[in-house]
Amino acid sequence: MDLHSEPRRPPGDGAFVALGLGSNVGDRRRWLERAAAWLTATGVVEITGRSRFYETEPVEAAPQPWYLNQVLSLRTRLSPDALLALAQxxxxxxxxxxxxxxxxxxxxxxxxxxxSCVRWTPRLRLPHPALSRRRCLLVPLAELGATWRHPVLRLTPAELLAVCFDPGRVFPLRDRLSPCPSTTAAACTPGACLPERNKEKRVPSPPGHVRGR
Structure with missing residues (x-):
């Protein structure tokens, strides 16, 4: 596929577009930085925002190293399908x-x-089916897309975090060795600790999602 000849959607519709980066092998930060540089070098996307790096605990998998995660916000004329192809x-x-x-x-x-794109095909699912149930995605996303609303669940990233039951721990990179105190909300990464008052709330996942990272 020639990304420069791909049919382009008009810019300026205010679409919030985000990519999630993750690595848990080797020099994790270097992998994420290389990915951002590669995307910029294509000339078909502009990175408009970068979250902090987060250490995130693997969930629903055999014991393995912690991940380093980051979210990028983008400006692009690529269609969702073309942007997925670029990510791959x-x-x-x-x-x-x-x-x-x-x-x-x-x-x-x-x-x-x-x-606000909603897509549910074998090739592309939007929003990402794990987005509403993974703090490793929601915490960095909340830094960049505070006003974006999940087009199916109609909740912002912060609102999704408040009802997220993901047990995986999430720390800003510099705070890896400092546990997030569940009783001191001001000391927590925004949304990283689940408030007691929200423990009875649940957000349904989009129909047909498959559990797993």
């Missing part, structure tokens, strides 16, 4: 390696959301 090309070009579906991997580049 980034993984391939940078030599992505993974061990099994939930195993350790050098690099993930996932299309998390594309404005």
């Amino acid at each position: 090309r980034a993984e391939e070009s940078l030599g992505r390696r993974r061990n099994g579906h939930h195993g350790p991997r050098t690099l993930d580049v996932d299309l998390l959301c594309y404005g």
